[in-house]
Amino acid sequence: MKHFLDIDQLTQHDVNVLIKRALHFKMNTIYPQYPHCSVVHLFYENSTRTRVSFELAAKNLAMTVVNLDLERSSETKGEHIEDTVKTLAAMGINLAVIRHVQEGLPEVLVTSCGDAIHILNAGDGTHAHPTQAMLDMMTVMEQKPDLSVLKIAIVGDIRHSRVANSLQLVCATLGVGELVLVSPKVWQPKTVHYGRITHVLRDGLVDADVVICLRVQNERLATDEHLDLASYRRDYALTREHLIYAKKDAMVMHPGPLNRGVEIDDDVADGPQSYILQQVTNGVYMRMAILESLITTSQ
Ligand code: CP
DSSP: OOOBOOGGGOOHHHHHHHHHHHHHHHHOSOOOOOTTOEEEEEESSOOSHHHHHHHHHHHHTTOEEEEOOGGGSGGGGTOOHHHHHHHHHHTTOOEEEEEESSTTHHHHHHHHHTTTSEEEEEEETTTBOHHHHHHHHHHHHHHOOOGGGOEEEEESOOTTOHHHHHHHHHHHHHTOSEEEEEOOGGGOOSOOSSSEEESOHHHHHTTOSEEEEOOOOGGGOOGGGOOOHHHHHHHHOBOHHHHTTSOTTOEEEOOSOOOBTTTBOHHHHTSTTBOHHHHHHHHHHHHHHHHHHHHHHOO
């Protein structure tokens, strides 16, 4: 694997190998060291979890980390991102972790600079967020390893969610028994990659083993896509009252950041069924596995 762009480039075997490796890192405190490798972080959209966990992952593997300050980079003088990435590769940087609003930009960069540097997609617009989907499935499989018998519900703004897209692909690749996408009609996606869609929360949640709540992405909504948040909360928020539809041991997950009191209540986010912080923890190990895989298996 030379680049990490989305889940559909991976076989079921590839996904399982990466999850196994990430779990190995989680159980062991002595990690392989790759001091000859360097990673640049190009985050054109804000991030806390993805950016910091990629940085910790690289440092755990003894890689050099460069965080390009984009407000002070030469792109402010008109340099194209392709030239920025080629310039960084020419300095000897091996891996570029990119988050950008433009869908498909990581693929464009693979075409223009992919011979010189490994490209990792850390989220491209509403298209894909594959490392998030990988850490999510790692978190599920730690608790409920037989995915074929599981019902997973993804609830919220599916249309604008790159996480939902990559999660559908990974659920398809791993053969999740039932995947239900729950969303008000205005936020339903134009394309469903896997599973079925419903606008009825109870239909999605009933007997669910895992409930993945999505953030309401106000910054991505078109003017005719805005909903009254009070009615959204009444019909779709993950409250204790709604969570009762799911199985008693249903896992509650959320990729973050959380809009508390909008799509999820405090007592659910912080409650005994919540795996939200475990997702964050697993993000470091999963990104270690992915970084290592790119530099060791792509020759
Ligand atoms: N889940 C996620 O991508 O979070 P950040 O935006 O904080 O990286």
